[in-house]
Amino acid sequence: MRKLLLTLALSLSAALPAWSADQALIDAAKKEGKVVWYTSLIQDQAVRPLAKAFEAKYPGVKVDAVTGKTSELLLRITDEMKAGALQADVHHGGGAAQELLAKGALEKFIPDSAASFPADLKDTDGYWTAHVVNFLVPAYNTDMVQGGDIPKTYEDLLDPKWKGQIAWAASMSQGGPPGFIGTVLGVMGEEKGMDYLRKLAQQKIVNVPTNQRVVVDQVMQGEYPLALCTFSHHSDISAAQGAPVKWAALGPAVTNTIDPIFLLKGAPHPNAGKLLIDFIESDEGQQALAKANYIPANPKFRKEGSDPKAFTLTPQLIAKDFDRWVSIYNELFK
Structure with a gap:
């Protein structure tokens, strides 16, 4: 349609x-x-x-x-x-x-x-x-993650099987963990959002000192089955060339x-x-x-x-809250 x-x-x-x-x-x-x-x-x-x-x-x-x-x-x-x-x-x-x-x-x-x-x-x-x-979404290796294991909601990322298996680019930008944190707080609200982030931190997200494109390449190569904060079009371009990668639209909303x-x-x-x-x-x-x-x-x-469906990070929202998102990252995920 x-x-x-x-x-x-x-x-x-x-x-x-x-x-x-x-x-x-x-x-x-x-x-x-x-x-x-x-x-x-x-x-x-x-x-x-x-x-x-x-x-x-x-x-x-x-x-x-x-x-x-x-x-x-x-x-x-x-x-x-x-x-x-x-x-x-x-x-x-x-x-x-x-x-x-x-x-x-x-x-x-x-x-x-x-x-x-x-x-x-x-x-x-x-x-x-x-x-x-630009939509920031999870990217997954299609040879390693299939069917019911593909995350569909933020809560799915809290499954014990993902502990130590999820990566993201440790980029202190709106396209990195701070943007993800801002989206979680914007979608879930302050109290529920912070509770969720504390639980996610227990999953031991792997901080990769590089950019989002490189992390998608590492997912394709099987270094990680799943990565957060990747650009959807990176996976689309690679998948069109036959690479084993797709992106997932987490509900209720991904980052825009x-x-x-x-x-x-x-x-x-x-x-x-x-x-x-x-x-x-x-x-x-x-x-x-x-x-x-x-x-x-x-x-x-x-x-x-x-x-x-996406939650938009506007320049004004970023200007107001970005430093706090970074401080939350440093406290919970660094």
């Missing part, structure tokens, strides 16, 4: 007139002539196709894409702001949004093209909109670490920046991201089986 709905959504979006921004915004963007986009998206897979499609739709507005690692781009933006010589118009990323929001460095803008997006994918204060989502896109305060080309964000959130932009194997924010363009 989900596959049919996705096919219908793609067909309808192709049949209906393409989304177009307000003409006044288009005219203002053309006067500026270009938009500078600092992005960590994969260049050949996503950045170039998006830029090409945008420039074809809005001739006269050039996309100047500066690609790199998230941490490096954020440092570049903060250095430019300190020097009073900001070059970037548009950037993205949960950690970046969190830090820049705290500095008052974002401009309010929610594009009309995201009007139908779920409420938790748009900032209630108007500063950002998710353009990509959104990738918000936003306009920088003092952007040299603010209207062109708004136009690019509007395009990326439109059906055309979301389809391009889906084609590039990202999970688009717009649910109607997500592939069948890639859309579990």
Whole structure:
């Protein structure tokens, strides 16, 4: 059924007139002539196709894409702001949004093209909109974990057979144990959540000093039968290549670490920046991201089986509670 709905959504979006921004915004963007986009998206897979499609739709507005690692781009933006010589118009990323929001460095803008997006994918204060989502889920080796042993709920992870058998990347980020802890507390509530985390700590989770992708590789190789806090698309890509790995959608909700896109305060080309964000959130932009194997924010363009019920870690929630999540990890799991 989900596959049919996705096919219908793609067909309808192709049949209906393409989304177009307000003409006044288009005219203002053309006067500026270009938009500078600092992005960590994969260049050949996503950045170039998006830029090409945008420039074809809005001739006269050039996309100047500066690609790199998230941490490096954020440092570049903060250095430019300190020097009073900001070059970037548009950037993205949960950690970046969190830090820049705290500095008052974002401009309010929610594009009309995201009007139908779920409420938790748009900032209630108007500063950002998710353009990509990432689901943090357990990954398991399909040769070692089968049938009724596949965990379906958080409580299933407390089964004695998993003691010392579960791993996670010891990454102190929203995509690591702190994000898992935040989700548990958000889904279960403070009292039940802390009680659960204390019980989970008795399972002796293996802290692996690496990133999530490497842990999935170790699961595939049979070093661990099960790992927490892995990105669902990593397992999907590997499974499609024949690797013995799948991911499980824990109930009642897994972690959604959104990738918000936003306009920088003092952007040299603010209207062109708004136009690019509007395009990326439109059906055309979301389809391009889906084609590039990202999970688009717009649910109607997500592939069948890639859309579990999830609890969203917003930049504001992370800013408020992240340090506490880390302290809980240090107390119970380190």
